[in-house]
Amino acid sequence: MxxxxxxxxxxxxxxxxxxxxxxxxxxxxxxxxxxxxxxxxxxxxxxxxxxxxxxxxxxxxxxxxxxxxxxxxxxxxxxxxxxxxxxxxxxxxxxxxxxxxxxxxxxxxxxxxxxxxxxxxxxxxxxxxxxxxxxxxxxxxxxxxxxxxxxxHQGRFLRTRAAELLAPLLEHMEGVEGIERLEVAGSFRRRAETVGDIDLLALAPPDRAPTIMEHFVSFPDVDRVEMSGETRGTVRLRAGLQVDLRILPESSYGAALHYFTGSKEHNVEIRKRARQQGLKVSEYGVFREEEDGDPVAGATEEEVFQAVGLPWIEPVLREDRGEIRAADEGTLPSLVTLEDIRGDLHMHTTWSDGKDSIADMARACRDRGYAYMSISDHSRAVTVARGLTPERLQEQWEAIEEARSEVEEIRILRSSEVDILGDGTLDFPDEVLAELDLVLVAVHSHFGLDQATQTKRILRALEHPMVDILVHPTGRLLNRREPYPVDVEALLEAALEHDVAVELNANPRRLDLHDRHLFRARELGLRVSVATDAHRTSQLDYMGSGLEQARRGWLEAGHVVNAMTPDAFETWRTRRDHRS
DNA sequence: GCCGTTTTCGGCCCGACTGTTTTCAGTCG
Structure with a gap:
């Protein structure tokens, strides 16, 4: 079980x-x-x-x-x-x-x-x-x-989908008289991979609240109004997404922002901490327990944290995973950002199931300021994706040569997303793997194996001395396919032992690894490649959602393979002597 | 049923909104 x-x-x-x-x-x-x-x-x-x-x-x-x-x-x-x-x-x-x-x-x-x-x-x-x-x-x-x-509609909305639905509503609320600030709180603000509903907070004087609420529920895309009070209203959009609006005065806006950003577990811990200091925290502010007088804090989140003796904690960290202790001890992580990213190590082209050419992808990566990138089309076993045979792979290397001379400002690595076969062996012989600059491995079949067999299969692949990165390690598709049964802890430990990096697949439908596994990877000291798996140039933008997930997993630039400088990355890539 | 800077018992986060209530229970976040 x-x-x-x-x-x-x-x-x-x-x-x-x-x-x-x-x-x-x-x-x-x-x-x-x-x-x-x-x-x-x-x-x-x-x-x-x-x-x-x-x-x-x-x-x-x-x-x-x-x-x-x-x-x-x-x-x-x-x-x-x-x-x-x-x-x-x-x-x-x-x-x-x-x-x-x-x-x-x-x-x-x-x-x-x-x-x-x-x-x-x-x-x-x-x-x-x-x-x-x-x-x-x-x-x-x-x-x-x-x-x-x-x-x-059962299940939750992908964060990216919720963002699409939310944009027109935010536009609708823009410029409404009296609204001084309007922010999204909740799991959306914590950058969770999926969201159940949306929490909107508006800072406005109380006498403006009725008209603001009226304007909110009149948004054309509203299917029905679930409730509509003086300070709180709830609507359901036609797409099924529920949106809450809360209207708050300036004095408690920060407390409410903190409260409604959650997570619930984080809030519980903050409140426990406050109680130990004789304070009471609610969405209206921080109060002294004995007197029911003015709040000690409430206008800003910084104030609220300060009142309980903590520095401000980034929303992505507020999952009660030790962030309060870290804040207390001054050891909060310095999270990786898009500015840290120097390359993208997983993408497809027209050579397999991608939609754009090698040169197009190269130009798009260069335009994003990257110093290196890797072309990683599928290997032959993944026939549905037009996986490459060793022969076609060799032809592709010629095309990569051409792209290199065409787009000189970026280093283009020849790679492959090599299929892990049913028995854990790889889809290319060693002499082919040895010619690649970077070897990615992945599971695309036999999802139905039991946990022990699946784990053993992938462990065998990780033991192969030419493997660099295990990509989309659990195979999940959000809201569509559960991860295949696998002992992730065993995978992470084996990756560490064999000096293999693990991927955080940045596709918003995958986000594979899960944040808690990233957190564990960090603990173990593993290297993580945040990569888009782009199948067209526009999908290179998935890097953003990948980094949100990376940050939820407490990753810093130092944990991320593709945040390395070109020189450091070269040193890492050629860490084994069989590759030059 | 868990937990301990209130430490082996006595706590356990807090408030808004709704509906069916004549003073509040239930649900939700």
Whole structure:
């Protein structure tokens, strides 16, 4: 049983316990533990095998550790069986509906025997739900909508997609009288790979709030207004994206910006810290606990952090991954930026499945100020992408020669995205690999192998002495394909051992590695290549989203292969004697 | 159920909005 399954079971258990009416703090304890487990890079099975003490993990105590061991040993959990004997499993789906929480789910179940989304739909049609105490026509209508939404679009929006949808709304709000500042907070500001909704904050005098709110909900792309109060309004756009607007006075704008930027876990830690100092933090400001007087801070984020004795922390770091301690100790990372980037090491051309020529790509890289780049078309096994045979690869080298003389200002490396075959061997023989300036390796097939076999397969590829970079290491496609089952921790450790770099694929649909794996890579001291995998010149701009992700993983320029100066990069590239 | 600069018991973040309530529960972020 892998970490995801274990987390899912415990999370389900939390939902069901909540519906059963358990102590809320017990529920929270389960959810805290789940959060820790989802952040692990190492399989729990491996940790247990190595005799590690699971209670060392944040939020995991004696009981949780024994639940985990039970799931690993038997694939089942007695407590979950016991709870599901009483509370139907499908109720956990019901509480995912907007407007349905544990209390309502329980009532629907106990009084109407509704336990699934489908049954709820029927019960609403039969007009049985309005008969319940606490369920008026409005809340029933809300549930009906939630069911439709649930069917239409599950999952979150890619950050880039949300940005596209948001741009016209921001334009709509521009120049509205009274708005002094307008910013996006939430996971969007933290540069998360996907966002569930958008939090907009407007700084404006309170007497302007009604007209601002009115203007907000009148945006043409609004499908419906979910709520609209004095300081807070929520709309859903036609594309399904929910947008919240909060209107704030100057005195609490910074506190609100901090609060609504989150993450929730970061906020909880900040509040705990504040309490220890006799302070209370809310979205309205920082207050002394005893008196209910004026706030100590609130107008700016800097003030809020300062009030609890911390320097300002970048939003990308606010995930409760140790940023508060680092801030306290003055060891916050100096995060990598686009200015640090000197090259792009993964891209395709018309020679395989790319849309632009080698020279076009070279000019586009040069125009971005890069000093080096690598042409890395697919190898022959990836037939759907017109992968190159050794013969065509040789022809391509002639074309690269031509491009080199045509675009002299940039160093063009000949590379390849060499397929890792089913058994972990590489798609080109060693004598071909030896002629390449840079060898990238990747998995494009056999996603269905079990975790142990998949891990072994990739480890074998990493052991090959000519491999430089493992690209898109987990194969995930956001909202479309889960990562293949693989022990990422083992991959990272092997990459370190064999002096192989790992890629952070910057394509916004991939962002592979995940930020928590990048964080681990940093801890281990691995080198990371942030690369676009561009299939046309315009996609070279993916570097931006890759760097957002890199920053979320705490990466500094020193961790990034393609932030090296040309000389340093040459030294790294030729670190093994078989290459010159 | 977890945790400890309040340390083995007694806490555990805080407030807005809605709906169906006649004073507040439920949900959400």
């Amino acid at each position: 892998d970490n995801t399954e274990i987390s899912d079971r415990l999370s389900e258990l939390a939902d069901l316990l909540e519906i059963r009416g358990a102590n809320p703090f017990r529920i929270r304890a389960y959810r805290n533990a789940v959060r820790t487990l989802r952040g692990l890079t190492r399989p729990l099975s491996a940790m247990v095998e190595d005799g590690e003490d699971l209670t060392e993990l944040q939020g995991v105590g004696k009981d949780m550790a024994s639940h985990i061991r039970e799931l690993l040993d038997t694939g089942e959990l007695e407590l979950l069986e016991e709870v599901t004997a009483e509370v139907p499993r499908s109720l956990a789906q019901l509480v995912r509906l907007d407007g349905v929480g544990p209390k309502k789910a329980r009532k629907l179940w106990k009084e109407l025997e509704v336990t699934t989304v489908d049954e709820l739909e029927v019960a609403i049609e039969d007009d049985r739900v309005t008969a319940l105490e606490g369920f008026g026509p409005k809340s029933v209508e809300k549930m009906a909508r939630a069911i439709r939404d649930h069917r239409k």
